[in-house]
Amino acid sequence: MSQTPISAAAVNDDIGEQTRLELYRSQVNIREAEQRAFDLFLQNMVKGTSHLSLGQEAVAAGFAVAMKKGDLSFCTYRGHAHTLARGVPVEKVLGELMQRDNGLMRGKGGSMHLTSEEHGVMGSYAIIGAHLPIACGAAWRAQYKKQDDVTVCFFGDGTTNIGAFHEALNFAAVWKLPVIFVCENNFYMEYTPIGDVTAVKNPAGDRASAYGLEKIVIDGNDADVVYRAAKTAYDKARAGGGPSLIECLTYRHSGHSRADPAKYRPEGELEKWKERDPIKIYRERLKSFGIGDDVVAKIDAEVRRVVDDATEKCKAAPNPPMEILTTDVYADGGWAWRN
Amino acid sequence: MAELTYRDAVARGIAQEMTRDPDVVFLGEDVAKAGGVFKATVGLYEQFGPLRVRDTPISEQAILGAAMGAAMTGLKPIAEIMFSDFFAVCFDYIANEIPKSRYMSNGQLKCPLVIRTGNGAGSRFGAQHSQSVENWCMMIPGLKVVAPSSPIDVIGLLAAAVRDPDPVIFLEHKSLYATKGEVPDGEILDKLGTAKILRPGKDATIIALALMVPRALEAANRLASEHGIDCEVIDVRSLVPLDTQTILGSIAKTHHCFSVEENPRLCGWGAEIMSIVADEAFYDLDGPLVRITTPHIPLPAADILEDAILPTVDRIVERVRRTLKG
């Protein structure tokens, strides 16, 4: 791919150039698409709500790139990133955010429920904690049918304080399920700092021992660190070693949702985290492994073109037709509840 | 043909489906080694083993969430919630997750599962272990809701529920577990969305569900012998899908309709059916639509108090007689 000579460190590296470029492309793709979603929101073209992962790209990218085809993702309303990271086209995601007919679910789900079964994205869930038990069920199916896929479930720091989190962790541990719980600790629930409402310092990590699990707290802004943690957890799960709970320390650059200006954050906090911007970190990483600026610039341009193109297609796309209002309530395709 | 209890019919229905389809799995609290708190699942663990019949922690959200995730990805789980009152602690799955994933995903996700639960009063357990919650379920688009009244219906409707591609709430009545009925040998498969006329009649239609069905039948016999009123008794069986044709057809013949509902009065299933009757069969009616329900109060524990508020045979007889004969 790159014409630049690769350093010895890169040759002996556990991750390798091709994977690194994938990790980079995935993060940039999320960054560009999320930034575009925000811009479209300001133009009143993204309706309803939206929860961006700007600043949290490394978690989604690291876990997704380490997955195999057939592995399953369960996300939250802050799930555009995880959906894109599994290879769902930007147009499909933006289309759903813009509530157009070309959206992933043709406008029937909305930004909080992105789902693409063919990519292993088994839904995005907007009731805090709901999907942790559901992810257990998907993993139970793999265990029961002796299939070797793993299920990865993403959620926030605030989610560790709801009952479903604790039910799911215990259940997964007792049944030794091949499920990975990924807590993206961005230090805030909605507007309240997580430390103000949580009895322990590490909302996920400090709970792990209650379920007989190892405390794993990692730098969630370094895609290499995330990728390695993901691989270790997947290998363990595939080998029958049961679940993992991984807390990724990260930070969202934008507000909680929509145009939340995030005034509740202390001065200087955002700036401090921006120095540890995952994309900035990763550009430096690529450079340190001898990958040239031209390669990086080419990826940036390609991603930008895809996002631009998707934006235009979405703007031109029609609204969903009325015929789909009553489809797929029941498995027969319709909504009949009586004869 | 053999006589079977409603309780044993549950185990037989589950066993029938687990034998037929290896993707059918069963989970719940105390359901495996202990055979269930109502002893309705005795023998399944021994027959199908620990991978298919699984005890869970006391985690109703985990039970239903796991059933949903398994159903979405290819299994056909049967999940037990010990008492239907506990739906309240896992209602997110019943109201938000299980019924809506197909619609929200524009048909990408499926959720073929059965939630079995012990429903209803008569055990003197008080307000949190005795409720009839069918109306909690009936109001949610995307669910199917079934409540059998006899052993043969338990097996047939349970089989239909397991084979159905949609999520089905299967309400077993706790006070019926010990009742008996004739059940043929071999596979039994019924159809969701079908009501059953259990007693034909020409003067009035009585629609009932679960424990109220035997009471409605007894009332009909007394109305006939003591008052010369010939009632048609319909076991609604399936609230969603609802067999309105059987009900409306009966009213076209009898011109009177009574519902016997165990649920507290407001928003009971009978209210929905009566509104359909008022809307679509108004000109068939020769009298008011009458709902006989539990009053709108929590359930008391003491036997004499509980007995006093559930619809009784006496109350049914009296309401029907008064309405028809003044």
Ligand SMILES: Cc1ncc(C[n+]2csc(CCOP(=O)(O)OP(=O)(O)O)c2C)c(N)n1
């Ligand atoms: C059961 C429930 N309670 C409250 C909410 C409202 N709510 C939406 S997002 C959110 C914050 C969640 O915080 P966290 O888990 O840290 O995730 P983040 O948004 O930071 O990614 C809350 C309280 C909800 N959706 N569901």
Ligand SMILES: [Mg+2]
């Ligand atoms: Mg958070």
